Amino acid sequence: MNDFFLANNRSIKIKVLGNDVEVKQLQIFNFDIWSPIASVIRDSLKQSDYSDLIGAGLVKDYGAHVFQLCSMCTDTEMESLLDLAESDPLEFSHLLKHVIEVNGAYFKEDVKPGPKIRKKKGGVEQTWFDSFQYLIAYGHRHEDILQMTYGAFVGYLKAAEKYQRSRGKFDSNIIRAAHHADKKGFLTFQDELSKH
Structure with a gap:
């Protein structure tokens, strides 16, 4: 997804069994909720690109994480997602693919998200507050940072x-x-x- 897609918190609409489903970006304000779920999927994808076979493996190995993530990123209830995965696994795999693509800033990231934790001699480490303060120093407001998509934040x-x-x-x-x-x-x- 391009920079404007990320910065404007855009979503995409896809057809799932004839119905429109909105696939949304993950945001910073609830990072603590979605990150533990999404990190399991991201870590599993590090070895390969997404495919229907990989998607089926993710559902088999990390079903709870996959369904929670899809529920957070779509306007679809958990029960409907479970029914879709059971009735049409290929269609569900395509939905999961779109969730991962829309949130590619997180899933394709080479390093762990968030502040780089570096312990110094005095035991001082960098925290999320340091990352927020860094952006605040460049003119962002705390409230605005919380409403950013993860991709815009990065x-x-x-x-x-x-x-x-x-x-x-x-x-x-x-x-x-x-x-x-x-x-x-x-x-x-x-x-x-002075002339420039």
Whole structure:
């Protein structure tokens, strides 16, 4: 899914046995609820791409997780999902495929989601609050972050990190120019920066 799909919290409509089913993106506000369920499926998919055979294996091995995830990501009741899987396993596998594709930011992610936990000498570690604060420092509001899709959250974190690295390079170049330039050269450098 593209960046605008993620940022706008869009969903898709698919036909399941002739009925429209909305497949939604997972959001940050209930990450603690869906992550333990979805992580089991994500970890199982690490070895291969999704196929109907893989989908059948997921239902067999992790049925409770699969049905809970599909229930969270669709407007379909659990009982209807169970009936669908029993009456038409291939149709249910296609539904599961769409759930995984719509939430590809989570399921295709190389690293574990959330803050990178790094213990330092003082025992300080990074938490979800640190990730939120990082985005808040770049102008996001707490309430807005909670309403983000997981894909938008990860996208904004990556953009903020990219901006921070770029800004660090820019600042170090200015410091170096200031350190090595005479007064006239530095004033010329400042004038050039003002023009852009």
